[in-house]
Amino acid sequence: MNGHTPALMEIYGRLDAMHAPRGWHWWPDADPFEVCVGSILVQNTSWTNVEGALALLRDAGALNPPAMAALPPARLEELVRPSGQYRQKARKLGAFLALVESHGSLEALLALPAAELRERLLATWGIGPETADAMVVYAACQPAFVVDAYTQRIFSRLAIGPTHTADYHEWQHFFVAALEPDRDLWARYHALIVMHAKHLCRKQRPRCGECLLAGRCPGRDPEGSTP
Ligand code: SF4
Known part of the structure; x- marks a missing residue:
């Protein structure tokens, strides 16, 4: 904890107040x-495109390691095509599957201590x-x-962070030094950042008039009060 802790927790509380009711693909849990x-x-793409590939x-x-590993490369490329850069991404999935296989199972890989993993x-x-x-x-x-990029956009506008x-x-x-080492807090904080960037603190025309952080935001867009 350090001098940034109170500000980061206050921002977290306000993000939570704005976005808690929204769903997010990896919160509270996912396969x-x-x-x-x-x-x-x-x-390098949007989550909407990823959803197409996942479907x-x-x-x-x-959508399990043995079944994906058994696919011919061309078939895997075809299935992930909606996410863009599909040849490269199919190769990346292949490299990840090899890592899984070298540890015996996904469960065994994910059970490694965080730093080693x-x-x-x-x-x-x-x-x-x-x-x-x-x-x-x-x-x-x-x-x-x-x-x-969402994290850096929002916190740069708030003039907090490096x-x-x-x-x-x-x-x-910056975040790790200021926040309690609490997995759920860190997982939820990032989820709230993503939701805020998508719904209010957009790259163009942020909806500052609806933002509970506007009172403390030097980067507020004076014209951004309307959707
Ligand atoms: S006031 Fe505007 S620029 Fe600042 S965090 Fe909120 S939406 Fe983003």
């Missing part, structure tokens, strides 16, 4: 394999820090604070 697959497929994988009975994920082709942390916190249910940089680790350290 661990779907989380892992989704966190790879969502790279095809589900219909094909491929993160290290092995990051050593896997196609998995970067954001993807690895999403798997740790939402699939393995262990503490990891996910940072993404706003001079886009470095993933600097931003992550």
Whole structure:
């Protein structure tokens, strides 16, 4: 905990007040394999496109490690096509499935201590820090604070955090150092950030007039009071 703790918890409370009733695909819980697959497929695309690919994988009975690993590469590419960059993403899924296989099962992989799991994920082709942390916190249910472009957008507008940089680790350290090491808090905080960025703190024309953070937000858009 440090001097930023009260501000971050106040923001959390207000985000919760605004967005708690909304559903989010990985909160409060989700199938661990779907989380892992989704966190790879969502790279460089929207969740809506990922949903299309997940639906095809589900219909094909491929949303479990052995079934997906048994698919011919061309078939996997076809199924993940709605998420874009489908050849590359099919290869990334293949690399992740090899990691799973090398540990015997997904359960065994996800049961590794968070730091070790993160290290092995990051050593896997196609998995970067954001993807690895999403798997740790939402699939393995262990503490990891996910940072993404939404996090940096919102907190830069609020003028809180290492706003001079886009470095993933600097931003992550800022939150981890200030918040209790509580998996549920970290998981829910990121979920609320995503919901806020999608519904109110949008890239263009943020809906500041509906935002409970407007009173403390230097980046508030004076014209952004209407939907
Ligand atoms: S006041 Fe506007 S810019 Fe600031 S956090 Fe809220 S929606 Fe985003």
